[in-house]
Amino acid sequence: MIPGFARARLLLPLADPQRDRRIEDGYVLWRGGTILEVGPYDEPTGQRLLAEHGTLDVLGGPSAARAPADLVRHDGVLLPGFVKAHGHDHESPIIGMVKDVPLTAWLDGAVNVFTQFLEEHEQRLREQLGDSPHRVTYLKAKVDDVYYGITSALTHHCNFSKYRVDELVSAAEEAGTRIVVAVGSQDRMYFERLLDRPPQLALDRLDQAWEKHAERERVSIIPGPDQLFSNGPELLRSLKAWARERQTLFHCHSSEELGTTELFKKEFGKTPVQYAAELGILDEETILAHQVQTTPEDLAILRDTGTRVVHNPLANTILGSGMPPLLEMLAAGIPVAISTDGSGSADNQNILAAARLASQYQKALHKDATVLPAQQVLEMITVEAARMLRIDAGSLAPGLAADLVLIDLTRPNLVPTRADNVVENLIWASDGSEARFVVAGGRVLKDDHRIVCVDAAAVGEKVQRLSEELVAYKRAVGSLKGTGAHR
Ligand SMILES: [Zn+2]
Numbered sequence: 001m002i003p004g005f006a007r008a009r010l011l012l013p014l015a016d017p018q019r020d021r022r023i024e025d026g027y028v029l030w031r032g033g034t035i036l037e038v039g040p041y042d043e044p045t046g047q048r049l050l051a052e053h054g055t056l057d058v059l060g061g062p063s064a065a066r067a068p069a070d071l072v073r074h075d076g077v078l079l080p081g082f083v084k085a086h087g088h089d090h091e092s093p094i095i096g097m098v099k100d101v102p103l104t105a106w107l108d109g110a111v112n113v114f115t116q117f118l119e120e121h122e123q124r125l126r127e128q129l130g131d132s133p134h135r136v137t138y139l140k141a142k143v144d145d146v147y148y149g150i151t152s153a154l155t156h157h158c159n160f161s162k163y164r165v166d167e168l169v170s171a172a173e174e175a176g177t178r179i180v181v182a183v184g185s186q187d188r189m190y191f192e193r194l195l196d197r198p199p200q201l202a203l204d205r206l207d208q209a210w211e212k213h214a215e216r217e218r219v220s221i222i223p224g225p226d227q228l229f230s231n232g233p234e235l236l237r238s239l240k241a242w243a244r245e246r247q248t249l250f251h252c253h254s255s256e257e258l259g260t261t262e263l264f265k266k267e268f269g270k271t272p273v274q275y276a277a278e279l280g281i282l283d284e285e286t287i288l289a290h291q292v293q294t295t296p297e298d299l300a301i302l303r304d305t306g307t308r309v310v311h312n313p314l315a316n317t318i319l320g321s322g323m324p325p326l327l328e329m330l331a332a333g334i335p336v337a338i339s340t341d342g343s344g345s346a347d348n349q350n351i352l353a354a355a356r357l358a359s360q361y362q363k364a365l366h367k368d369a370t371v372l373p374a375q376q377v378l379e380m381i382t383v384e385a386a387r388m389l390r391i392d393a394g395s396l397a398p399g400l401a402a403d404l405v406l407i408d409l410t411r412p413n414l415v416p417t418r419a420d421n422v423v424e425n426l427i428w429a430s431d432g433s434e435a436r437f438v439v440a441g442g443r444v445l446k447d448d449h450r451i452v453c454v455d456a457a458a459v460g461e462k463v464q465r466l467s468e469e470l471v472a473y474k475r476a477v478g479s480l481k482g483t484g485a486h487r
């Protein structure tokens with residue numbers, strides 16, 4: 001197998017022990033899905049690599065390079081592919097729909113209507129599209145990820161999508177990205193048709209997904225109860241026991257908007273975090289998405305149990321949920337990753353924009369420009385997120401996955417970029433669209449700004465048709481009430 005080779009004017013390995021290392025003229029060498037070498041490039045290095053390997057397959061250059069002159073240096077920055085620690089792959093067809101409303105109204109008016117539309121009209125849509133309409137939405141989500149340089153994603157697969165793990169895995173494998181599937185469940189406080197009754201249905205679904213997919217190289221299966229309020233205490237305990245038995249992660253939305261937290265206080269006399277702690281489901285393998293409404297007591301519980309948090313600033317601000325006490329979490333030593341959430345609530349998968357907003361918001365809130373520097377938030381969408389998901393990605397180092405992105409530094413908004421301002425420019429000056437090459441598991445997914453892993457134009461056209469039919473359906477059914485604990 002001919003090794004892959006990439007070289008750029010700048011390289012950010014984001015690897016321990018020196019995560020802030022900035023290399024001028026750097027290269028990455030990989031074979032199959034694994035990185036062999038990372039470091040500064042010079043001509044003797046090029047000669048050595050060619051002598052050792054014969055030929056090299058050069059990213060954006062000759063596929064069988066034999067001379068150092070063939071080892072093209074791009075005017076760009078190489079860094080690890082971005083790691084998305086919380087998202088939903090069924091939402092991209094509903095971007096821009098039902099905006100300027102809070103979370104539950106958006107769930108009822110957009111997400112639930114859309115997923116029910118897919119369920120009810122599946123057969124007709126399948127014939128029209130020549131593919132499962134669910135799989136089409138998952139492929140579109142992968143196109144979005146690759147467009148922005150995301151090579152690994154935890155997909156929280158709740159709602160009607162929880163029945164579609166096979167199609168989700170198939171879309172991710174076709175696209176070539178890594179996926180952690182948090183298989184959804186709910187047995188209360190949702191509309192009737194979606195409830196897992198008896199709750200054993202949720203565990204059976206997990207078992208089936210595990211049997212079919214756990215052995216796949218770039219797929220993980222974990223329990224993903226949708227919400228702490230929509231899964232009863234017995235079910236949450238059983239799901240956590242399932243995860244402990246198989247040594248998997250456990251993922252759940254938590255404390256996103258105020259109404260839910262108030263419901264917990266009223267019903268149980270405790271916050272969602274206190275409730276979860278008493279159930280015994282918080283530990284170092286539990287990842288909570290959002291955790292916006294957080295009391296000082298909650299912070300202590302999260303710290304003491306080792307619980308992880310994924311912060312989704314785009315969704316939290318657009319839906320008016322508020323923002324979590326990010327600095328307090330970090331000061332307490334709680335591991336936090338930054339993510340985008342689904343495309344429906346964030347309206348894009350621009351994970352660099354999410355990192356920027358996380359920093360910008362906290363600087364303004366605390367009237368302190370020194371907090372959350374660019375390096376720190378960049379780590380929270382790469383190395384920290386990968387550590388949280390327990391995957392061998394998020395850094396460029398020998399032995400890790402060959403998941404990388406090359407950002408084009410010739411775009412006007414990124415000129416001038418040098419070694420001393422490259423991280424800052426990625427966070428503050430990029431518009432997210434500059435990912436020129438994306439490689440995942442050693443496979444080129446985006447080649448010179450062109451998505452090559454799936455037929456993005458065909459997928460886009462199908463999603464456009466889906467969205468037009470959805471609007472007609474929505475006119476007929478309105479909203480699907482039944483989501484949201486505080487009513
Ligand atoms: Zn979410």
